[in-house]
Amino acid sequence: MSFDTVSIDFISGCDVKAIIFDVDGTMADTEDAHRVAFNRAFDQAGLSWHWSVDEYRDLLSVAGGQERIVHFLHTNTGHSPTSLYDMARSLHQAKTQYYVQSIEEGSVGLRPGIAELVAQATEQRVRLAIATTTSPANVVALLSTQLGAKWANLFEVVEDAATAPNKKPCPDVYLNVLARLGLAAEECMAIEDSFNGLAAAQRAGIPTVITRNAYTQHHKFDGAVAVVNDLGGVDLAALIQLHTQAIK
Ligand SMILES: [Mg+2]
Incomplete structure (x- = not known):
């Protein structure tokens, strides 16, 4: 309706x-501030991944930032989700710092x-x-x-x-x-x-x-x-x- x-x-x-x-x-x-923060975290970790708007729209079907990283890695590397959680946790912590900084600056x-x-x-x-x-x-x-x-x-x-x-x-x-x-x-x-x-x-x-x-x-x-x-x-x-x- x-x-x-x-x-x-x-x-x-x-x-x-x-x-x-x-x-x-x-x-x-x-959502876009989250996407940008994820990309900054990937960049900081020396990873070449970059989530585009279209890609992130699909990734949003996975709820939770850490879970989203695990889903992305599992899909692209084939590694088991359980082996990916430590890396995802570390990336997600960095992403949260970037996100919080951006939001506190009034970006959204x-x-x-x-x-x-x-x-x-x-x-x-x-x-x-x-x-x-x-x-x-x-x-x-x-x-x-x-x-x-x-x-x-x-x-x-x-x-x-x-x-x-x-x-x-x-x-x-x-x-x-x-x-x-x-x-x-x-x-x-x-x-x-x-x-x-x-x-x-x-x-x-x-x-x-x-x-x-x-x-x-x-x-x-x-x-x-x-x-x-x-x-x-x-x-x-x-x-x-x-x-x-x-x-x-
Ligand atoms: Mg929502």
């Missing part, structure tokens, strides 16, 4: 109690509508949470740079790769968020940008709005509550309305 086709019948009394955000590609168009801003939605939800006491399987350092770098040093006060629950080793599309990260919020899935709305993210949220039973981007335009989003290009102009009232329609 595209947002344009959503009818505007409003049924009161079914408010969203919490909005759960994915981070990469959803709160900010970070929040996507349209994100800051406004966070502010509206805070004002109207809709609880906020984060469900991402990126590294904690990446989340801190982006949100402290874009929302200020007290960003963590805005989000009641933050679950990331440190607490959910099984990456999306596994639902673990969302199930952890629901448990910590003490809410049922249908009381929440997830905001995602990718097929893997949608699958994770759906497996946890959470109605999900998709904000697609250049790296996920081609994904299939069957079962999403709505698919929009971004949240510019999609305010909290519109999200509540979409949620009401999704759970009735």
